[in-house]
Amino acid sequence: MTDEFVSSDDSISGGTVPDVTISAARPDQLDSAAAVLAEGFRDDPVMLGFVPRGPRRHARLVDLFAAMMRSIPTGLRAVDVAVVDGDGDVVGAAVWEAPRTRASSALRLPVSWAELGQLPRYLRALGLGGLVPAVRHQSTLAAPRPRLPHWYLGEIAVGDAARGLGVGTSLIEHRLATVDARSEAAYLESSTERNRALYRRMGFVELGPIRGLPGATPAAMWRPATRTT
Numbered sequence: 113m114t115d116e117f118v119s120s121d122d123s124i125s126g127g128t129v130p131d132v133t134i135s136a137a138r139p140d141q142l143d144s145a146a147a148v149l150a151e152g153f154r155d156d157p158v159m160l161g162f163v164p165r166g167p168r169r170h171a172r173l174v175d176l177f178a179a180m181m182r183s184i185p186t187g188l189r190a191v192d193v194a195v196v197d198g199d200g201d202v203v204g205a206a207v208w209e210a211p212r213t214r215a216s217s218a219l220r221l222p223v224s225w226a227e228l229g230q231l232p233r234y235l236r237a238l239g240l241g242g243l244v245p246a247v248r249h250q251s252t253l254a255a256p257r258p259r260l261p262h263w264y265l266g267e268i269a270v271g272d273a274a275r276g277l278g279v280g281t282s283l284i285e286h287r288l289a290t291v292d293a294r295s296e297a298a299y300l301e302s303s304t305e306r307n308r309a310l311y312r313r314m315g316f317v318e319l320g321p322i323r324g325l326p327g328a329t330p331a332a333m334w335r336p337a338t339r340t341t
Contacts, residue, residue: 131197132194132197132282134195134283135193135195136191136193137192142181142191143174144193144201144202145191145207146174146177146205148271149177149205149269150170150177151170152271153173154169154170157330158301158303158325158328158330160328161325162238162246163176171236172237175233175234175237176233178233179230179233180207180266182229183230187210188209189207189208190210192286193206194274194279194283203271203273204280204283205268205269206283206286206287207265207266207268208265209263209264210263211261211262249325249326252325256319256320256332257332258297260297262296262298262334263287263291263296263299281310292338295338296337297334300333301322302330302331308331311335315335316333316334317333317336
């Protein structure tokens with residue numbers, strides 16, 4: 113599947129940030145992160161073009177996000193999780209790819225044994241008949257992605273219990289601190305105007321709409337490198 117869009121995230125205003133710790137996900141936390149992403153993306157307009165509503169949709173989304181995260185090369189994968197202090201529950205997750213010189217996606221033909229091992233999960237998520245449309249949609253999303261090296265925010269989601277409390281904003285700011293410290297750029301696709309307003313406040317600018325997807329027109333957004341002295 114694709115990691116080319118962002119879920120409906122929480123607002124940066126209102127509520128109180130719960131006691132959470134944000135850190136890099138451990139391998140044993142990836143499935144919990146996938147479950148949070150599935151919850152957050154259930155109504156995302158782009159995601160509906162990949163996994164339509166129907167039986168077992170939540171389980172299919174969990175398989176999809178779990179496979180996607182594990183298909184990103186280990187040296188490029190950066191998954192941040194927000195974990196409730198004390199009980200260890202994962203309530204938010206953000207999936208990034210570190211800079212590379214060419215655009216890519218987690219959904220591509222397997223080219224390594226690690227990626228080949230995720231094929232059963234992709235098949236459970238998409239079905240055999242859904243693989244070709246998914247690749248086609250991913251190619252549409254990937255087309256405007258800049259060729260300059262950049263951090264890529266593939267997905268971000270916050271669980272229902274923590275929505276609207278600033279967890280999503282904290283997740284993004286956590287990774288942007290590293291991005292800025294290295295004077296590097298960042299890129300994402302945003303499905304909704306609400307998300308775009310939040311990202312604009314964080315320094316992202318719209319490059320234009322991405323057309324050709326069923327039922328959705330996300331926007332490509334770029335955050336230029338911040339030069340530090």
